[in-house]
Amino acid sequence: MTPIERAARAMYEAVAPEWDWADPDAELLRRMYRANARAALQSLRLATDAMCEAGGDHVEQTGRITVDTLWTVMMDAALEED
Structure with a gap:
């Protein structure tokens, strides 16, 4: 789907x-x-500052960049902004 x-x-x-x-x-x-x-x-094509910060924090904390996890972390940040 x-x-x-x-x-x-x-x-x-x-x-x-x-x-x-x-x-x-x-x-x-x-x-x-x-x-x-x-x-x-x-x-949603353009990330907000909060989304970028969440993505950066994730990479900094884990030392890894996995696209699916990074996407989820950034989307979670977007949902929290409401």
Whole structure:
């Protein structure tokens, strides 16, 4: 599953968990949520200062750079900024 699809489904389920993503009548909603997910991901392309700091701290503390862990640390920092 792509990140856009995963984000779209998460948004869809956050609004009404009882909805069925696979419902053939929900195609318009699926397209809308995919467009919203794409917009959200595009808005995250630039890291904030807090995200960069969290990524730098992680590398400094562990001495390692693993892309998946670094991404998670930076996304966690983004989520904490709200």
